[in-house]
Structures are given as structure tokens and as C-alpha cells.
Amino acid sequence: xxxxxxxxxxxxxxxxxxxxxxxxxxxxxxxxxxxxxxxxxxxxxxxxxxxxxxxxxxxxxxxxxxxxxxxxxxxxxxxxxxxxxxxxxxxxxxxxxxxxxxxxxxxxxx
Numbered sequence: 025x026x027x028x029x030x031x032x033x034x035x036x037x038x039x040x041x042x043x044x045x046x047x048x049x050x051x052x053x054x055x056x057x058x059x060x061x062x063x064x065x066x067x068x069x070x071x072x073x074x075x076x077x078x079x080x081x082x083x084x085x086x087x088x089x090x091x092x093x094x095x096x097x098x099x100x101x102x103x104x105x106x107x108x109x110x111x112x113x114x115x116x117x118x119x120x121x122x123x124x125x126x127x128x129x130x131x132x133x134x
Contacts, residue, residue, distance in 0.1 A: 027121055034085075034129040035062045045119045053128065054080035054114035067133050073115035078104035080114035081131035088126045090117060105134040 028044040031053075035041060045056045054069045057080070071077035075096040081104055084090065090112065093101075097116045101107050111131065117123070 029119065029121060029124040029126075031056065031123065031125075032086075032127040033057060033060075033062055033082075034127075036130050036132060045123075047119055047121050049119075051119045052115050053082065053117040053119065053126075056119065057114060057130065063130060068130070069115060071115075075100050075113055075116055078113060078131075078134065081106070081111055082114050082128040083108055083131060084110045084112055084126070084128055086125060086127035088123055090123075104131075106131045 027047045029047055031043050031045050033041045033043060041060065041062055043056065043060050045051065052073060054073055057063055057068055068080050070079040078100050093112065094116065097113050100113060101111055
């Protein structure tokens with residue numbers, strides 16, 4: 025059974041996009057942002073989703089339960105710009121049915 029979830033993404037211009045993300049394609053949030061072209065080409069997911077660049081940093085605005093942050097994500101965020109308490113790397117947030125209603129804001133480009 026294919027299930028898409030609804031996600032709200034605020035782009036770097038402050039525009040809110042309500043998008044549907046497939047849960048059956050092993051995508052992550054950074055790939056969803058890229059597929060909907062919500063950030064200029066070459067400004068998000070620069071490292072290809074390896075948690076090595078923080079170009080996909082976002083601020084989690086909803087109280088959606090996310091998987092615990094792994095060491096490589098935590099290390100990258102410790103070196104990134106514009107980090108807040110609710111910062112996560114989009115490449116480390118895998119699209120699952122549990123993320124229904126997730127709301128995020130893309131961090132400014134560094």
C-alpha cells in the first residue's frame with residue numbers, strides 16, 4: 025500500500041509549501057526538498073546526503089517525533105552556521121508514515 029504523507033516546508037524566502045512525500049521510496053527530507061525544487065539547484069544536499077555539509081539544515085517547527093540524532097549529524101551541526109535547538113539535517117530525516125504533519129523551515133544558506 026503506497027502512502028504519501030503531508031509535510032509543510034518553509035523555504036528560504038519564507039514561503040510555505042504543503043507537499044506530499046512518498047513513504048515507499050526510501051527518500052529523506054533533503055531529497056523531497058530537491059524534488060519539489062524548494063531551494064536553488066546546488067544549494068541543498070551538496071554532499072549528496074552524507075551528513076557532511078549541513079546545506080540541508082532545517083528547523084523542525086512541529087512536535088513530530090523524529091528518530092534520535094546520530095553522532096555524524098550532531099558533529100556536522102556543531103560546525104554549521106545558524107544552528108538552533110530545533111536544527112536537524114534534512115538528509116538524516118527519512119520519510120516514514122510517522123512523519124505525517126511534519127513542519128520544517130529551511131535554514132539560511134551559509
